[in-house]
Amino acid sequence: MTEAPAAPARRGRPGYDQESLLAVAVRVFNERGYDGTSMEDLSRTLGITKSAIYYHVRSKEELLGLAIDRALDGLSAVVAEVQASDERAVDRLEQLVRGSVKVLVERLPFVTLLLRVRGNTQVERDALARRRELDHVVTDLVKQAVAEGDLRDDIDPAVTARLVFGTVNSLVEWYRPGGGMSAEELADAVCALLFDGLRRDGQRPGQGPS
Amino acid sequence: MTEAPAAPARRGRPGYDQESLLAVAVRVFNERGYDGTSMEDLSRTLGITKSAIYYHVRSKEELLGLAIDRALDGLSAVVAEVQASDERAVDRLEQLVRGSVKVLVERLPFVTLLLRVRGNTQVERDALARRRELDHVVTDLVKQAVAEGDLRDDIDPAVTARLVFGTVNSLVEWYRPGGGMSAEELADAVCALLFDGLRRDGQRPGQGPS
Numbered sequence: 001m002t003e004a005p006a007a008p009a010r011r012g013r014p015g016y017d018q019e020s021l022l023a024v025a026v027r028v029f030n031e032r033g034y035d036g037t038s039m040e041d042l043s044r045t046l047g048i049t050k051s052a053i054y055y056h057v058r059s060k061e062e063l064l065g066l067a068i069d070r071a072l073d074g075l076s077a078v079v080a081e082v083q084a085s086d087e088r089a090v091d092r093l094e095q096l097v098r099g100s101v102k103v104l105v106e107r108l109p110f111v112t113l114l115l116r117v118r119g120n121t122q123v124e125r126d127a128l129a130r131r132r133e134l135d136h137v138v139t140d141l142v143k144q145a146v147a148e149g150d151l152r153d154d155i156d157p158a159v160t161a162r163l164v165f166g167t168v169n170s171l172v173e174w175y176r177p178g179g180g181m182s183a184e185e186l187a188d189a190v191c192a193l194l195f196d197g198l199r200r201d202g203q204r205p206g207q208g209p210s
Numbered sequence: 211m212t213e214a215p216a217a218p219a220r221r222g223r224p225g226y227d228q229e230s231l232l233a234v235a236v237r238v239f240n241e242r243g244y245d246g247t248s249m250e251d252l253s254r255t256l257g258i259t260k261s262a263i264y265y266h267v268r269s270k271e272e273l274l275g276l277a278i279d280r281a282l283d284g285l286s287a288v289v290a291e292v293q294a295s296d297e298r299a300v301d302r303l304e305q306l307v308r309g310s311v312k313v314l315v316e317r318l319p320f321v322t323l324l325l326r327v328r329g330n331t332q333v334e335r336d337a338l339a340r341r342r343e344l345d346h347v348v349t350d351l352v353k354q355a356v357a358e359g360d361l362r363d364d365i366d367p368a369v370t371a372r373l374v375f376g377t378v379n380s381l382v383e384w385y386r387p388g389g390g391m392s393a394e395e396l397a398d399a400v401c402a403l404l405f406d407g408l409r410r411d412g413q414r415p416g417q418g419p420s
Contacts, residue, residue: 166384174372193404195407
């Protein structure tokens with residue numbers, strides 16, 4: 001059990017502001033699941049009383065909302081930037097993938113939590129609705145890039161959109177910042193795979209040596 | 211609450227054998243999380259008493275083990291087949307991706323459960339260890355395909371392996387059998403994306419019309 005450092009008792013509870021409290025809460029939610037975590041659990045992990053937590057937030061659901069907004073606001077900002085651009089759709093799609101990888105790396109615990117949300121509360125249902133809006137934007141971008149002749153037309157654009165963000169989202173399962181691969185290198189690898197494929201240039205099925 | 215149909219009381223509890231009981235349990239685990247599901251919850255959903263459940267399995271953890279084995283045995287069989295083949299590594303990798311997509315589609319609830327396992331129990335830790343073994347096989351296959359000159363050499367093979375199976379595993383988040391896309395079509399789309407990329411053949415960055 002973690003003891004919070006001793007500090008003046010009133011206003012600004014010992015050792016935590018809303019930001020640092022949120023960081024710990026999100027870590028616990030990711031470890032035990034949001035549904036499986038009680039305010040009692042948070043109080044024990046934080047080493048402060050439940051009423052000290054309620055000094056900063058009204059409820060467990062408010063913590064979830066704050067955390068999820070951190071992830072979604074980051075992703076929405078990338079989408080807004082991409083939508084304001086007048087580049088070709090394929091380039092905007094790549095920009096969207098790179099921007100999303102960057103948000104994922106910088107806000108990893110928040111994005112991880114977002115991706116595990118199941119829709120049991122209003123906050124979760126709102127988050128799922130915002131994720132679906134983002135999916136539509138991606139699908140539209142894929143459609144446009146196909147129409148502009150830059151992307152292959154033999155995969156359904158909605159499927160392409162899901163595969164692309166399936167790949168990006170799967171990074172939360174294994175990528176850890178500081179593990180020797182920068183956000184930029186990670187984005188390069190993801191874009192190389194998604195846009196140009198793993199096969200060596202010029203090697204197509206049946207054309208390999210042998 | 212579901213009522214089980216009336217049936218003789220001894221041996222073979224009403225309405226369920228181990229298989230159908232397992233199917234319901236896995237659905238509940240996927241909905242509420244394994245940790246968040248009690249035998250009491252299962253008993254209510256199944257509409258049978260806890261002792262009727264214990265007639266078929268010794269514990270909740272045994273149900274988890276049976277479910278996870280269903281997923282892992284399917285994937286291990288694909289790996290064994292691929293390892294016994296003497297084709298080029300790139301072709302075996304594609305075979306592995308196709309086989310994994312097929313297992314995922316055919317055993318979707320079991321694979322979904324496997325991918326959500328966090329390592330809180332011995333059964334879960336064993337499952338994670340078996341998943342890691344599979345990761346090594348995939349990484350080795352990628353290394354060999356790079357050495358044979360068939361795959362690009364500018365992405366670390368371990369990263370490639372994680373991206374490839376990140377893409378495959380992300381299918382559990384959205385693919386539903388019977389939704390208009392067969393396992394074969396899904397595997398085609400995944401392999402097209404992973405091996406040849408989304409960009410139209412001959413279009414490389416800077417080469418597109420504009």
